[in-house]
Amino acid sequence: MHFSADHDALRETVRDFVARELRPHADEWEAAEGFPDSVFTRMGELGLLGLRYPEEYGGQGGDYFSAIVLAEEMARCGSGGVGMAISVHTEMATPPILKWGTEEQKQRYLVPAIRGERIAALGITEPDVGSDVAGIRTRADRVDGHWRINGSKLYITNGVRCDFILLVARTGSQEDGARGITLFLVDKKLPGFTVSRKLKKLGMHSSDTAELSFNDVEVGDDAVLGEVGQGFYNLMWELQGERLIGSAGSIAGAEVAFEETLKWCKEREAFGRPIGTFQVNRHKLVDLYTEITVAKNFVYSVAERWDRDEYPVAEISMAKLLVGRVTTQVADTCLQLHGGMGYMAETGISRYFRDSRLIRIGGGTDEVMKEIIAKTALGL
Ligand SMILES: Cc1cc2nc3c(=O)[nH]c(=O)nc-3n(C[C@H](O)[C@H](O)[C@H](O)COP(=O)(O)OP(=O)(O)OC[C@H]3O[C@@H](n4cnc5c(N)ncnc54)[C@H](O)[C@@H]3O)c2cc1C
Incomplete structure (x- = not known):
């Protein structure tokens, strides 16, 4: 199992925080094209910005799966940009400071970043x-x-x-x-x-x-x-973490969209019956569920290796590539199953359709992932 009782308790805390303090503002922040900086300070107060950083720098000393719990639960906040901004701060811009920073740099940048007082x-x-x-x-x-x-x-x-x-x-x-x-x-x-x-x-x-x-x-x-002169090589390490956490957050977003769609398919009726009972739709839902499950578990298996300080570059690239494919499929199918409502701005599905597309570009495109896999796994 990837998650311990401590992870489960953390998940409950983050889910509660997201439901109470983020989800109710999602529409407002989307319309305003921004969320307040106070989200960083609040998350810093709650200890959520340093989950896997050492306690001596104000972190919680957890493992990589605590970062995954955060990414997964942030996917429930109703606005993809919030989770992305937090993850750039905690999992992209700051890990290199812990790994290569001097003590002075850690005190000056990492410690206030973990408190949510300085944004990265x-x-x-x-x-x-x-x-x-x-x-x-x-x-x-x-x-x-x-x-x-x-x-x-x-x-x-x-x-x-x-x-x-x-x-x-x-x-x-x-x-x-x-x-x-x-x-x-x-x-x-x-x-x-x-x-x-x-x-x-x-x-x-x-x-x-x-x-x-x-x-x-x-x-x-x-x-x-x-x-x-070492920046490129150090950045390549950073990018592995960036791709992995991006994959974890994205597949979690797909799961949320799937859950909403499953519920909709049980409730929405056409021709006198719930649309989920038509075999064609039932099978579509089964396909999505299967693909999400496989992709999520592949991400977990790669994350375990990353957590053990291995450097599975090909597998991280495969995870991102696979998640990109699955989320595109999930976004399109879920929107279709919502019919006209799927196209309306008021539904989470249309927002998810737009937000989810980024994983195939940000942090390295699908094509770049394929080039890496070709080179590192196939010797091509
Ligand atoms: C919303 C958003 C947030 C972002 N946040 C950040 C951030 O915080 N920090 C940051 O530094 N960057 C950020 N990025 C940038 C992102 O990482 C880049 O957009 C991405 O790496 C692709 O680079 P590019 O846009 O220059 O595309 P290009 O490199 O110009 O690529 C254009 C197309 O050509 C293809 N291509 C390029 N080379 C090859 C090849 N060898 N073989 C086949 N096809 C190829 C690409 O796959 C792509 O389809 C962000 C991007 C977006 C959209």
Whole structure:
């Protein structure tokens, strides 16, 4: 079994918090295209932002499955963007600080992030470069004993509200490719660091997504996370965690959509009987249920390996690819089974249809996952 009694108790706590403090505001936050920063501080107070961080930094000292419980329960909050923003903060931008940060960096960034007092973002993607991470162009140049950063980042989740960013920048030449990249921790308040635009999106409306620009932003050596020139390799580790938690949250979202649809199919009648009793629909529901169950259990099996400090790159990529396929199928079928109501903004299904599409793009596209699997598992 993947979940202990402690995980079950945590699940109950998070489910209760989500139902009382997030779910009632989901429609309002979707319409406003944003949720308040106080959600971070509240979750920090409840200890939910540091579930698997060591107690010495204010965390709860749990294992990876506590992070999965959080991702799964956040999928019940009715607005995909909230769970995504939290997961960028807890599972994408901050794990590298624990792994490679100096004690000073941990105190300055990780501890307040776990308390929900400083919000984190992760800056990889640029206007001209996404999939080909080794080709990024944002530069950090050594000038008078400092690093001077110039460039821009695109599609950055939490980009508008963040207090700091884990920034991927080029410290070598463009020809150095992956070898010339370094990670930096950069405070948003620094001169030259600006939000150029808040971006409008197909889904995930409650999360903020920004274009950020860096014009002669100066930081010291204490902003370098890990070693100079090691940023690409460290980022690859970060991306495994990002893909895994994204897969766990997405398949949980599919399960919620499925549960709602099953209920609907038992209640909604056509031709004098519940639509779920037509064999064609019953079989559709069975297919979805089977695919969700298989995908979820595959994610759990990979998560167990990740929790044991293994590095199952091919399997993590397969999990994300599989979850992307299943969620697309679930979103389309659930919307169809809702008929006209599935197309209405007032239903969770139409929102889920929009939100769920992101897993096939964010954190590496389906095609990038296939390239990784081809290389690492098939030797192609
Ligand atoms: C809502 C949202 C939130 C995001 N949040 C963040 C964030 O917080 N931080 C961050 O850094 N980034 C973030 N991203 C960016 C995301 O990770 C990238 O969009 C993604 O990695 C793809 O990069 P791209 O958009 O530049 O697409 P491109 O790389 O331009 O790809 C375009 C198409 O070409 C295909 N393609 C590219 N290379 C190949 C190949 N070798 N073989 C076959 N096909 C290929 C791709 O699969 C895709 O279909 C976010 C994106 C979105 C939409």
